[in-house]
Amino acid sequence: MQLFIDTADPEAIKKYYDLGIIDGVTTNPSLAAKVGRAYRDIVNEIIQIVNGPISLEVLGTNYDEIMREARALAALSENVVVKIPMLPEGIKAVKHLSQEGIKTNVTLVFSAAQAWLAAKAGASYVSPFIGRIDDIAGDGIELIAEIRDIFDNGLYETKILAASDRTPRHVVQAAMLGADVATVKPENIDKLFKHPLSKDGLDKFLKDFESSGLEPLV
Numbered sequence: 578m579q580l581f582i583d584t585a586d587p588e589a590i591k592k593y594y595d596l597g598i599i600d601g602v603t604t605n606p607s608l609a610a611k612v613g614r615a616y617r618d619i620v621n622e623i624i625q626i627v628n629g630p631i632s633l634e635v636l637g638t639n640y641d642e643i644m645r646e647a648r649a650l651a652a653l654s655e656n657v658v659v660k661i662p663m664l665p666e667g668i669k670a671v672k673h674l675s676q677e678g679i680k681t682n683v684t685l686v687f688s689a690a691q692a693w694l695a696a697k698a699g700a701s702y703v704s705p706f707i708g709r710i711d712d713i714a715g716d717g718i719e720l721i722a723e724i725r726d727i728f729d730n731g732l733y734e735t736k737i738l739a740a741s742d743r744t745p746r747h748v749v750q751a752a753m754l755g756a757d758v759a760t761v762k763p764e765n766i767d768k769l770f771k772h773p774l775s776k777d778g779l780d781k782f783l784k785d786f787e788s789s790g791l792e793p794l795v
Contacts, residue, residue: 578752581630581760583740585609587622589763594627601630603682603704603740603760605660624654632682632702632760634660643670651679658682658701663691668698675699682738689723696728696735702758707751708741717741718750725755745769 579600582593585608593599602623609616623631631654635646647659647670658680661667671681675698682702683695687710692703705724707717724737736757742748745768748759761769 578756579758580766581632581738581758582766583608583760583762585612585616585619585623586763587612587619587626590623591626593763593766598766599627599629601632601656601658601758601760602627603632603660603738605634606636620653624656627656629656630658630680631656632658632660632684634684635662638662638664638666640666640669643667644673647674647679647681648677660684660704661700663687663695668694671695671698671700675701684740687720689720689727692724692735692737693727693731696731696733700735702736702738704738704740704760706741707739707747708743711743718747718754721751721754721756729755 580598581601581603582590582599583603584590585604590602606616609619612619620633633650635643637643637646643661643666650659651657659674660682661671663683663685667683671683674681680701682704683700684704686692686695686703686705692705695703705720707720710717710720721737721739728735738758738760739751739756740760742759742761742765748761748769751759
């Protein structure tokens with residue numbers, strides 16, 4: 578499973594991309610507003626940092642607006658994937674954009690039926706928001722399993738991009754159920770690294786070596 582970082586902060590993107598664990602980026606104007614810089618400048622910087630898919634979101638909600646914005650966004654870089662909301666006008670745009678060779682990511686997916694429609698239209702990715710489903714007492718992970726079955730049975734090439742994770746367990750379960758990508762906020766990527774036994778083991782190892790009186794090899 579690929580790992581995307583969900584942020585508009587170029588510094589955070591570079592930090593984790595340099596670790597060799599980030600395959601792509603998902604971002605949007607709401608995330609950019611938190612950075613406090615011009616959106617275009619942020620996007621241009623991200624494009625320079627990451628050699629991988631970069632999801633950029635349209636603001637339009639009707640077919641003509643979506644098509645105009647999508648074409649402009651796709652022209653920024655061959656790595657751009659245009660993020661389009663799950664609505665009938667959006668799906669219509671996805672169909673025509675896919676025919677033009679423009680990659681798309683249908684976002685705000687909350688049901689297997691929505692994911693299926695996006696795949697039929699030719700979406701490159703669908704983004705089920707697993708955490709938000711759990712927030713209303715649903716089962717976001719079960720949705721990943723349902724979409725995986727539908728895509729496998731129908732031989733759809735659309736990738737499942739698990740979004741809106743809440744815990745490291747969400748990410749692990751998404752990988753186990755066959756999601757192609759998980760997009761994770763920087764603070765939750767940090768959590769993926771951490772386990773109390775890892776820290777305790779390292780502390781014990783260093784303490785034992787210090788008390789041994791041995792000289793380091795290098």
